Amino acid sequence: MNEIRTVTHAENVKLSEDGASVVIIDQTQLPNRVEYLTLNRAEDCFDAIATLKVRGAPAIGIFAGYALYVLARQFQNLPYEEFAQKVHEVKEYLNSSRPTAVNLSWVLNRMEGVVRDNAELPVPEIVERLHEECVKIHQEDINMCRKISEYGLSLLHDGDGILTHCNAGPLATSRYGTALGPILLGTERGMKFHVFADETRPLLQGARLTSFELQKAGVDVTLICDNMASIVMKNGWVNACFVGCDRIAANGDFANKIGTSGVAILAKYYGIPFYTLGPTSTIDLNCPTGEDIKIELRDPEEIKEKFYREPMALKEVKCYNPAFDVTDHTLVTGIVTEKGICRPPYTESLRKLFE
Known part of the structure; x- marks a missing residue:
């Protein structure tokens, strides 16, 4: 099968002020054009979800995890309380983009939980934990899809x-x-x-x-x-x-x-x-x-x-x-x-x- 990877994590080779980015296939351009978007602004991430450039409940969740990490990097020089407040605001903002898909809120709450549960760490270390978490969420989705596919295949017959x-x-x-x-x-x-x-x-x-x-x-x-x-x-x-x-x-x-x-x-x-x-x-x-x-x-x-x-x-x-x-x-x-x-x-x- 020609595998299609919807969301990839793309750190810039050289870190800039705004840090890392999320790269997605722009689904609004399919099937006639396969175009990729590189996103690192909260407004662009919100727009990508709201306008269905990224869509599908699990993909939205993966994207949201990466997006929150990317945006949190931009706040990592702040004291913890300010950092946590900024992350919370971004989380709530992204969560308002599509209210029906529960994966969006589930992932964002999970990512914010990393911030709360590691309050004793320096903020840059918390950001690294966020990185680990969003990669873990993505891998979990890959494993999940395989298991669902196996169970679903048991319901089908050749032909x-x-x-x-x-x-x-x-x-x-x-x-x-x-x-x-x-x-x-x-x-x-x-x-x-x-x-x-x-x-x-x-x-x-x-x-x-x-x-x-x-x-x-x-x-x-x-x-x-x-x-x-x-x-x-x-x-x-x-x-x-x-x-x-x-x-x-x-x-x-x-x-x-x-x-x-x-x-x-x-x-x-x-x-x-x-x-x-x-x-x-x-x-x-x-x-x-x-x-x-x-x-x-x-x-x-x-x-x-x-x-x-x-x-x-x-x-x-x-x-x-x-x-x-x-x-x-x-x-x-x-x-x-x-x-x-x-x-x-x-x-x-x-x-x-x-x-």
């Missing part, structure tokens, strides 16, 4: 047809991905799958990213419009649905890219197993149900204008543009994590993962 929505492959994570991980791992082992990739409007992550990754990896992929999912299921071409997740509630409800719940409803109707795949870091046991998940609303112009040469609706037409929807746990066949596959009742199986 299966799989439908996926949005993007949960290497671009959204660190290596294999979550929802695409089993497909890519199986392909490496000589298995053959046929994947139907929803285009995933309005930002077309399925078209621009998922079909790109699968095609590059040699997987038989067919791109379909979101409203074609029903007919390919009815035709008997889909044996399973694999999707990612941005936040999983304690009862098994989960948030994912807008349109996911519709796929789950269709799969239930046609008797097709429906799985969500994600790391335990996306599970929020403090969030009782999907009703408690905050859904990000995005710019209405994404619907009317983005990717079009000219607007496709009148300027005065109102738009409703939620980034995510919540899939009810009753529609979910299983939740695949790096610790195993959870089955209903999810209030019990999810909690057991943390025991």
Whole structure:
């Protein structure tokens, strides 16, 4: 498989006043251009997350860890109290960029915890601990993706047809991905799958990213419009649905890219197993149900204008543009994590993962 590394840690050969940088593939330029961005300003890091230059819950988390380290380097000459306050402010700022993906807050809180837990050390040593932590977070994600891929592959058979929505492959994570991980791992082992990739409007992550990754990896992929999912299921071409997740509630409800719940409803109707795949870091046991998940609303112009040469609706037409929807746990066949596959009742199986 042609491995795609989404986030890399790039320290400058020569340290400047602003220190190190984070290097990312600009996902908004795919599939026609593969461009890299070198970021070392808080505003640019915020923008990269908010405008989906880096996206996918695990990748956002990795990026946030590196970004907080990069920015903390710029404060390392301050006394501890001022340094800790600056880090806290940057953490809160970055955390506000996308409220739904729990990995973002999980990583930022973990990084800030390093600052608190090492208050007795000189600030430059704390910064080095931050460096160690963000590298560790990245490596953990690589290991996590491999384990999820192994568990997910156990649910598939050679020759299966799989439908996926949005993007949960290497671009959204660190290596294999979550929802695409089993497909890519199986392909490496000589298995053959046929994947139907929803285009995933309005930002077309399925078209621009998922079909790109699968095609590059040699997987038989067919791109379909979101409203074609029903007919390919009815035709008997889909044996399973694999999707990612941005936040999983304690009862098994989960948030994912807008349109996911519709796929789950269709799969239930046609008797097709429906799985969500994600790391335990996306599970929020403090969030009782999907009703408690905050859904990000995005710019209405994404619907009317983005990717079009000219607007496709009148300027005065109102738009409703939620980034995510919540899939009810009753529609979910299983939740695949790096610790195993959870089955209903999810209030019990999810909690057991943390025991």
